[in-house]
Amino acid sequence: MLIYDTIRKYSVMFNNPILHPLINVVDLSKSPLLPKTRFMLAFYAVIIKETRCGDIRYGNQYYDYDNGTIVFFGPGQVITHEPEGEMHQPYGTALIFHPDLIRGTSLVKYLHQYSFFSYQTNEALHVSEKERTLIDGCLANIEAEISQNLDKHSRTLIVANIELLLKYCSRFYDRQFYTRENVNRGLIGKFEQLLADYLTGEKLKTKGLPSVAYFADLLHLSPNYFGDLVKKETGKTALEFIQLRLLEVAKERILDHGKSLSEISYELGFRYPQHFTRFFKQKTGVTPIQYRMH
Structure with missing residues (x-):
């Protein structure tokens, strides 16, 4: 089993530059072909898969929201990557951030409210085009912050955008519960x-x-x-x-x-x-x- 205990290790595996020791926005399409693996993360991950799932059923209904599948992982979770064939080229984006980044911030106090970090992958969030635009906007703001020289405001702004992203995801999950009534x-x-x-x-x-x-x-x-x-x-x-x-x-x-x-x-x-x-x-x-x- 692979253990990703640092942001650097995960970033290097997927051929992405390391922009910050405690957070990164990883372009998964830069990765080499990956085999079936089991791995564990020592940090939080919000992974947006670039898959259209309009032809996949949930119960007896087709998905109405197919502009991205978002899965959430917390530190210590064991994940199995199972490609359809022997090898697989991943696509999408992963926001990864270490617990040390948010330590001492207001996000730590409220993080337990985002219970989707403990959902199973088949309980993933599926977003519409408008919802995806809001998600992408948060990711772009985070990437812009970690790409420039860090100053005394950087951490506050990065964490604020993570929290905004999670609040949007919480809202979208409420919508998803409603649409699957x-x-x-x-x-x-x-x-x-x-x-x-x-x-x-x-x-x-x-x-x-x-x-x-x-x-x-x-x-x-x-x-x-x-x-x-x-x-x-x-x-x-x-x-x-x-x-x-x-x-x-x-x-x-x-x-x-x-x-x-x-x-x-x-x-x-x-x-x-x-x-x-x-x-x-x-x-x-x-x-x-x-x-x-x-």
């Missing part, structure tokens, strides 16, 4: 059924409350993409959605006087009854005993 509803429907089966089966008692990652894996989605999808479709986080469904099941069972509250708490996957009491009161404002007595 029918497909997304199907995924939410599958999630609801999987959740219902889990909460009414034996797994809840034996394994406890399921995690967000558990359902993301069943739906073949990354946890972050799945969480963002649920949030945009339901207005609630995936964890909130799971807990609300659990609460509905709990209310039904509490009103069954044939079982003690301790038995019900164990059936719902709580190791100790007091944990169930705390959860229930936090969500409803009353204890299970008070709810049963109403």
